[in-house]
Amino acid sequence: MEQLIQQFFNVDLMIEAAPLLLQGLGTTLLLCLAVVPLGLAGGLGVALAGTSRMRWLRIATMVFVDFFRAIPPLVLLIFVYSGLPFAGVQLDPFSAVCIAFLLNNSAYYGEIFRAGIESIGGGQRLAARSTGLSAWQSMRYVVLPQATRNVLPDLMSNTVEVVKLTSLASVVSLQELLYSADMARSITYNASPIVLAALMYLALLWPMIRLVARFERRLGASAGI
């Protein structure tokens, strides 16, 4: 038992590793601040293209979405970081992660936004167009606000997934939380820093998960009217 606590919950080691891990946490947060808005914007673009009146655009979007949902994000990331240099494109780890995540997340966020847009009845758009709003204005002021509200829990739980996936960045030597924790583990030869990293992820994501659950309940209740 004593052994177990020494290996996994060594508080002294955790305190010692904390500054390094906090620095990693900072990079993780910075990464999230980049990839979440990028993914949301990309997803919105994908959803608009996917519900466009132009058939070729819808088909191209479908191919894009299917492709990037089928490629494992880790494969995509390693390809962007280590594969593209063979084509003369050399990216720093941060940019490589942003690009790989943009492609992957746009597909997922895009599907969520599309479901939201399709949940809004045609009557809304008819009413908007009948008052002289353009197709884009109808989308922007009438359809999208309702669509986003309807899929808010899904957007948020996908964001939780994205935050977790940022740990993949460790494989391209971006010094985010997991990378820092693993570095501390190899220096101390002890698993406690990894446990500490897990606790930090938990502290970061648990409130978000609670919030999603609350939104889901509230939306479920209002849909019942």
Next chain:
Amino acid sequence: MAEESILSIEKLRLSYGELEVLKGVDFDLAKSELAFLIGPSGSGKSSLLRCCNRLEEPSAGRVIVDGEEVTAPGVNLNQLRRRIGMVFQSFNLYPHLTALGNVTLALRKVLKKSRVEADDIACSVLERVGLKDKAGSYPNALSGGQQQRVAIARALALEPAIMLFDEPTSALDPELVNDVLAVMRELRETGMTMLVVSHEMGFARSAADRVAFMEDGVIVEQGSAEQIFGDPNCDRTRAFVRQIAH
């Protein structure tokens, strides 16, 4: 009818693929006239209304509203549409906006009015439909009749030359119908030109200048409410009128 024509429909046709919904409709509406459009479901009444502002794209024919050809290629449809008020059977209010927000959206985005100016206009129009005190309410807090009156206000705020009503009372509980009809009657008294798809025979008798019976994509017969409901020329009209009189 020597008066100026507000709506003029000429040889209008509409097809969905193989199916021809409108088979050459001619119809005219003079300024301040109120016409009722009746007919069995699937006869093309709603489609005809939607062709007037090109929410449906007609396959042939012309529609002219207040001197401007709606069906002309390259016409500024958004500026024209706001001159053609439309009221829907299921209200179609924007649920994420208050009554005021519903009325001001097009004022601000299409007519480019400032928020203050748009709010002013919206308040006075909401007052006109008897809902000034509900300006801050969201649609789900309003009764069906109130929602439909907000929908009328939303169209009215844009100062349309004509108002199109697509079964405005048929989704309402009977006790709420009169509120909406009262607003329509008030509109008529102030000289609004109106084309109404509805089977409210009592209202048609008391308020309509003209009733047109439509079946199978054409206008079969038109005349005064008394004549159409009391002594129609056409057997099909008589059969239909007998049905809805129950």
